[in-house]
Amino acid sequence: MAELLFGTGGTPHSAKTPSTISGIERIAELGLGCMEIEFVQGVKMGEAGARLVAETAAKEGIKLSAHAPYFINLNAREPEKIKASQDRILQTARIAAICGAESIVFHTAFYLGDPPEKAYNAVKQYLEEILNQLKRENNRVWIRPEIMGKPSEFGTVEEILNLCTELERLGICMDFAHCHARTGRFNSYQEFASILLQIKERLGRDALDSMHIHVSGIAYGKKGEIKHLNLEESDFQYIELLRALKDYSVKGLVICESPNLEEDALLLQSTYNTLLKTD
Ligand SMILES: [Zn+2]
Secondary structure (H helix, E strand, C coil): CCCCCEEEEEECCCCCCCCCHHHHHHHHHHHHEEEEECCEEEEEEEHHHHHHHHHHHHCCCCCEEECCCCCCCCCCCCCCHHHHHHHHHHHHHHHHHCCCCEEECCCCCCCCCCCHHHHHHHHHHHHHHHHHHHHHHCCCCEEEECCCCCCCCCCCHHHHHHHHCCCCCCCCCEEEHHHHHCCCCCCHHHHHHHHHHHHHHHCCCHHHHHHHECCEEEEEEECCEEECHHHHHCCCCCCHHHHHCCCCCCCEEECCCCCHHHHHHHHHHHHHHHHHHHH
């Protein structure tokens, strides 16, 4: 991948219709570079629809990713819930591949009071089964668990990086807003840089050359994430983050999940471009 692209989590508000195709067209009109398709309420797109999405994205030169349904918990107590979670990830990966998306992201699990190591082992086992199935299907989409915003949710930077080193074809969805909300920290240049350095050390330079990043403003309290905010209404130091992304020559997709979607995506892109020009 040649550069760092900016886009929205879901169809921009200013698109003609809420459809994925209108979204891609609007992303191109706005001069943004990518979009994450939100299957968060379920994968309702069929194969024919996905082929049209792929054609539109190719024609407009827009890169895609997809967000799997929210209803996933690979550390559930009930085997049927595990199976349903695995199926939702597989279904997302299958449709995403037809869309021409490079990555899918998802919320992996809840600890449900388990020791983190126990949850880790469950998540690892069930993810491995998913990855093996996708390998059999020759599906090349990157599977990326998200860094999560609440201490009750599985998904610290360390946990996801450990999984990435143990499992093939697994990547990280580096959600900087969640990381900040979860810890109350990670909101300065030094801290952002330390995460990038950690990713480079654990996964190699390639990981920084094909990153998948989520950014937004965020409200948080003792239990972590409360809700997403627009960047200017939050304490999130996005300029410092962009500076770190620039200094580490990070490439890939930056998906903006602020409520105002394209406004903040454009703010991130223009700020980043200004940083590039000024040094
Ligand atoms: Zn998410």
